[in-house]
Amino acid sequence: MSNRHYEQLITARWIITVEDDGVILDNHTLALNDGKIMAILSPAECAAVSADSHVHLDKHVLMPGLVNLHGHSAMTLLRGMADDKALMDWLQNHIWPAEGKHVSDGFVFDGALLAMGEMFRSGTTTINDMYFHHAAMARAGLAAGMRTFVGCSILEFPTAYAQNADDYISKALAERSQFRGEALVDFTLAPHAPYTVSDDTFRKVVTLAEQEDMLIHCHIHETQDEVNSSLEQYQQRPLARLQQLGLLSPRLIAAHMVHLTDDEIAMVAKHGVSIAHNPTSNMKLASGIAPVQKLLAAGVNVGIGTDGAASNNKLDMLSETRMGALLAKVGTLDPTAVPAATAIRMATLHGARALGIADKVGSIKVGKQADLIAVNLAEIETSPNFDPISHIVYAAGHEQVSHVWVNGRAVLQERRLTTLDEDDLKARADDWRVRILAKQG
Structure with a gap:
């Protein structure tokens, strides 16, 4: 594995794979090529590989989209x-x-x-x-x-x-x-x-x-x-x-x-x-x-x-x-x-x-597409953290979603949309509000 090189590595404090209920991986890394999960690496294994980019999420849960x-x-x-x-x-x-x-x-x-x-x-x-x-x-x-x-x-x-x-x-x-x-x-x-x-x-x-x-x-x-x-x-x-x-x-x-x-x-x-x-x-x-x-x-x-x-x-x-x-x-x-x-x-x-795509997405597993999200649990609303799975369901809010990938492509980074323009979306919405109000009288 020492010679392995990947396009992208994502390391997270916790990974919820959803393959098995209640299982959480600590400080593991996902290795991605062509938008696909190629390996799930322990800290020792991660130290032995290289990548074009490496995202570190030290306070986050990484889980399926x-x-x-x-x-x-x-x-x-x-x-x-x-x-x-x-x-x-x-x-x-x-x-x-x-x-x-x-x-x-x-x-x-x-x-x-x-x-x-x-x-x-x-x-x-x-x-x-x-x-x-x-x-x-x-x-x-x-x-x-x-x-x-x-x-x-x-x-x-x-x-x-x-x-x-x-x-x-x-x-x-x-x-x-x-x-x-x-x-x-x-x-x-x-x-x-x-x-x-x-x-x-x-x-x-x-x-x-x-x-x-x-x-x-x-x-x-x-x-x-x-x-x-x-x-x-x-x-x-x-x-x-x-x-x-x-x-x-x-x-x-x-x-x-x-x-x-x-x-x-x-x-x-x-x-x-x-x-x-x-x-x-x-x-x-x-x-x-x-x-x-x-x-x-x-x-x-x-x-x-x-x-x-x-x-x-x-x-x-x-x-x-x-x-x-x-x-x-x-x-x-x-x-x-x-x-x-x-x-x-x-x-x-x-x-x-x-949807008939469980072989592609829905859990974190080698061979599946990298449809992933990261949720920052280092906020007041999710402190202290005894159980990341509990926090995702009962405590975390949407504003704590920091990163999103679809097919390995980042569509949200640090809360910023990368494929869509937020100002443009709001302008389109307001334009329709004006048009709808005008027709509704």
Whole structure:
């Protein structure tokens, strides 16, 4: 090993690999070549190698980048616009009308860039998105350097983007074709929800997903009203309907899944469905508390998402991970539910597994891509430090995220964005605020 030379070394006071719960490496070093983790070196081993650059993080935790398993990035431009409303009131009377007036290629591109800047600054390296104007979202991901899953929304009713379900699907496939071969961009089919998508369209989505080898991303069982409406319209609960239509499979990422029976949990586990848990959005919209502890106990893969900034109102995955752990405890009245190490696993490896990229990211392991974040624990808010894993979940704030790498490329250094211009992002956001206010009257 004495002759080994690497492009980059990163040495940290603590490394949380997420390969094994509770394991922390002290003063170890990651060796990187071509954006990939080539070795994990002890202090003695590190002394025997050389590198083009060496980052020393003497007060930091180094860990996998966070995977935001459910978001609507462009909706960052609608942040705070219609707060303290019930979900359907929020959607039908405020958000959908606003989107009808404003959503465009430029809106999605600018909103996505703003969201990605915010997500980088809170430790997110992968976003699983769902919205319109998919090429704009993909371009934003490439411009920012974020690992981006572009969810192609599918509905039955017309919007400014498409006229009907077939039109949404046609545009999704056309825009997807423009980005084939991009390492950081992939596309998913995103039928919006059981209450906005017909049986025929769901069948088309299932067939297309198999033909094109695509994931499916859908809001399911978010509110009790959704379940009740399905019982009235279809005489069955949404999950039972979707199971009959063939939607339940390892391809499916089901967002929210708040209102579930024990039989439905068993059904989800049997079919290998992954779930995107959105604790803050569920609390803010009073949707309820998802049975995360039961889902995990049944072997269901549960990741964490922020939802959109219009319903959260921030895209802070560190905060979301904390909320996920705390909400599970109060929801079960069990303080041992979702311990800190499990919460970190949900926010990293579980999300990667849901997206089919656990062989590339989600943990720190030789051979995986270097999607990494560093969190400075030498702050008043995280002192004294008895347990770095506990501090990441229960004490650290997004402002302590100092460095972020995607594929080994630094996108945040000492809290400064390197691929995006912060002043430009704020100027774009303010320009949209002025435009939106003008049209809203």
